Amino acid sequence: MNVSVPVVTLKIDGKDVSGRADETILDLARENKIHIPTLCFLEGLSGWGACRLCLVEIKGVNKLLPACVTRVAQGMEVSTTSERLQKYRRMIVQMLFSERNHVCSVCVSNGHCELQNLAVKLQITHIDIPYRYPTLPFDSSHDLFRLDHNRCILCTRCVRVCDEIEGAHTWDVSGRGVDSRVIIDLNQPWADSQTCTGCGKCVSICPTGALTRKGTGVAEMEKDIDFLPYLTRMRGSHR
């Protein structure tokens, strides 16, 4: 660990907090029990900054910045709960619901889904944006796991955990825009993958019902993401 990193003090939602200059706003907020919603972020994986739910306002900066990848600085004044931010967060979650086919009532992750929990927390009761209802495939070729594109929110946690922790880089993203898909190897069925070790880390950290264990019924797919900080710690200073 680099010992020369200075310690800084700043304000988050009016509260005085102190931290190391190499910490992110999200790190410090969590340390100080200030809740900032996240989806693509996962402790132990590299920052991605793509779901835009952790956007915060910083005094003197005219753009909203993602708390998960923005480093703290001396004298910063961060606001995490303004009305404007709440509105955008609700709209973004609605965007995700409208993008693909998230039907909670028949989903194996019902009740254990981060997207669903977030919607509950943001008190989203219904969606005004028209649903897109795209026709999407799923891959049940693997003996143990299943990939259902209908539930995928493209957070790329699976891509990052496979690359950064497992070291296999089985997952990646193909296509662009709304046609983006997570793919296995060179867009092959999961069972044919030459690189997948079958470790199941991707399934454990998937926030929704996109990656699940086979043999689970509705609402039976409970996930375990607690292994990740431990693994990261054991690997030392991996980044």
Next chain:
Amino acid sequence: MTAEELDQIAEEERESTRKCRHRLHVCMAAGCLSLHSDQVKSSLEAQVKASGLESECRVKGVGCMGLCSAGPLVSVSSQDVTYKEVTPEDAPEIVQGLQAAKAVERLRCPTDVPFFTRQKRIVLENCGAIDPERIEEYIAADGYAALHKALATMTGAQTVEQVSRSGLRGRGGAGYPTGLKWGMVSKASGATKYVICNADEGDPGAFMDRSVLESDPHRVLEGMAIAAYAVGASQGYIYVRAEYPLAVKRLKTAIRQAERLGVLGNSIFGTPLNFKIDIRLGAGAFVCGEETALIASIEGLRGQPRPRPPFPAEAGLWDAPTLINNVETFANIPPIIRNGGDWYASIGTAKSKGTKTFALAGKINNTGLIEVPMGITLRDIIYDIGGGIPDGKKFKAVQTGGPSGGCIPEQFLDMPVDYDSLSKVGSIMGSGGMIIMDETSSMVDVARFFMEFCMSESCGKCVPCRVGTVHMHDLLRKIIERKASARDLALLEELCDMVKSTSLCGLGQSAPNPVLTTLRYFRHEYDELLVQDDGAGATGVAQSAKETVP
């Protein structure tokens, strides 16, 4: 290579030019080439040979002369005349005209018109005058003299100082002060630094950078080498889109020639400066024009942006400090170093210095490439230089800045063209595409076109841009199909605000601009297409959920 050798090459080249009484310049840039100017050139060559004029007449291919709508263009130096719409069959008449010292009036393209006289050419000074495939011609036009001047008489810091004094701002669109950026990279700590030229010009209707690369590639190489000296880099990359095969070919030729003469490579001009330039081809993604996505693409990763900060000046290509500028920015550097920053700063307005190239397209008589001093009015560009709107139609709007810009209506035609004025009316300078629309254009359809572009070019990384552009496009289509109500329009405006404020990179942050400006100036066109509300109640996304979080 020494200064004496450089002078010698220049002198020999000028001498051989002087020997030729007649010089025929045939435009060989993409616009005229598509009209078979290569056949015109070979036909002229054959005719010159047949007439026995080989010793005193030289036919050479040059870069873009600007007035693309009148191509293929041929200019004759001895008669000071330019011919337009030349066909291979016209060759005998043109060559006979040379012998008789009489121009072919039938083909004459008037050059005393505002299109030519009102331009101020700095970036384009050699375009249409030199053969882009011969380094000797560039050297004869004072080429690489600025690089030598910087290396021989200035320190890196003094070079940055001159660029700062010039007031040059990034020509890629955002207008970040170039000197400031150079200063940041030169001061950034790191043994390895990179210089990148962004030639991933992708705005619909924009072709300035392509023309510069096709017409005067050495100017960009020289600008990059000066930048490398100023910031302390030894490797450069030109990221150019693969859809520009001619530009790529000429760049490759130019790099090879520059390395052969020792103005690129190791120990440039006998100094410790080593600088090598490699070309990287884009694979057809618009978002790779965004600097962090471009860097990812050069690294061999998926071309998608990452959050800034850190900015590339601090941690760019392979995490090293990286200077990334656009083609036109680098093309401005040699004249700035040659003539000094103060000379450049004397052109233009208080906050926007120098000149800017624009590609005129759409409903305008003189389609083509122009360079004008900053601060000229839109009216001068469109009516004077551009020759007005064809078929006696009425002007409606001009779109600047491509899909990130906005539509500017008639009431702002007398506004000066500079970075700040354009952003004040909701548009941006952009890279220089100017699309002119007449009264027959539907502004809602224009907004839909650009939204479709952003939707299909979104990389898919962040949610607001990936999903928001799709919904905005669907709503615009619904409005055009006369199926939308006032509620839909309100939803569209909410989405515009959200996508603009929350997207990760410039593509998403500016994607709503065409909608926002058309709504601002042509709202009645939207209103006319709306149908009665079905009265279902709710008014928008945000209101549907409760306003507080426990």
